[in-house]
Amino acid sequence: MAQREAISSVVTSGQFTLDGGTWDVDNNVWLVGSDDEVVVIDAAHDALAIVEAIGDRRTQAIICTHAHNDHINAASAVADATGAPILLHPADEVLWKMVYGSRPPDGSLADGDMLTVGGVDLRILHTPGHAPGAVCVYAPELGALFSGDTLFAGGPGATGRSYSSFDTIIASIRDRLLTLPPETEVHPGHGASTTIGAEAPHLTEWISRGH
Numbered sequence: 001m002a003q004r005e006a007i008s009s010v011v012t013s014g015q016f017t018l019d020g021g022t023w024d025v026d027n028n029v030w031l032v033g034s035d036d037e038v039v040v041i042d043a044a045h046d047a048l049a050i051v052e053a054i055g056d057r058r059t060q061a062i063i064c065t066h067a068h069n070d071h072i073n074a075a076s077a078v079a080d081a082t083g084a085p086i087l088l089h090p091a092d093e094v095l096w097k098m099v100y101g102s103r104p105p106d107g108s109l110a111d112g113d114m115l116t117v118g119g120v121d122l123r124i125l126h127t128p129g130h131a132p133g134a135v136c137v138y139a140p141e142l143g144a145l146f147s148g149d150t151l152f153a154g155g156p157g158a159t160g161r162s163y164s165s166f167d168t169i170i171a172s173i174r175d176r177l178l179t180l181p182p183e184t185e186v187h188p189g190h191g192a193s194t195t196i197g198a199e200a201p202h203l204t205e206w207i208s209r210g211h
Ligand SMILES: [Fe+2]
Pocket: 066, 068, 071, 130, 149
């Protein structure tokens, strides 16, 4: 069998619901690791598609970049299918409970946490703003950042709904993400990938436009 890439993704479709609104969304589900083991970053919408993409590999963990329903709604089914623990920053408990009620995540993520999967080191960066417990996952040797809904091609994640803060997301992006090497590939939770270097020059534009 051909060796798999360290990074792959599945795009799944479903709905995002918050504050009484519902929107159709496509989510990027990222798999990072090796031929032997992976982590899943954001188990969105379609557990079967995710389990198929994992194949016969061991799933070390399901990392939630934040607990908006569209990023976690397949997490329990993928956890049940693989035996992997679901990991979430505790500051997103309020959002988690909207989907899973009293079933807690299996473990918590904190800023600076390190995981190694298939020989790839992953560092958790707490980047609140889009959600209070939003995290990004940085893989220095791969030159890759999994940014969830914190940073997209074209700017910050949305901060207009409950539990979000524009000033906070700007501080997270400025202090934690734009300080990474400019060639770092940014793989977000929705849409196309970008790089730190492509986004960094636009920070003041985002601040003046306010989103
Ligand atoms: Fe989100």
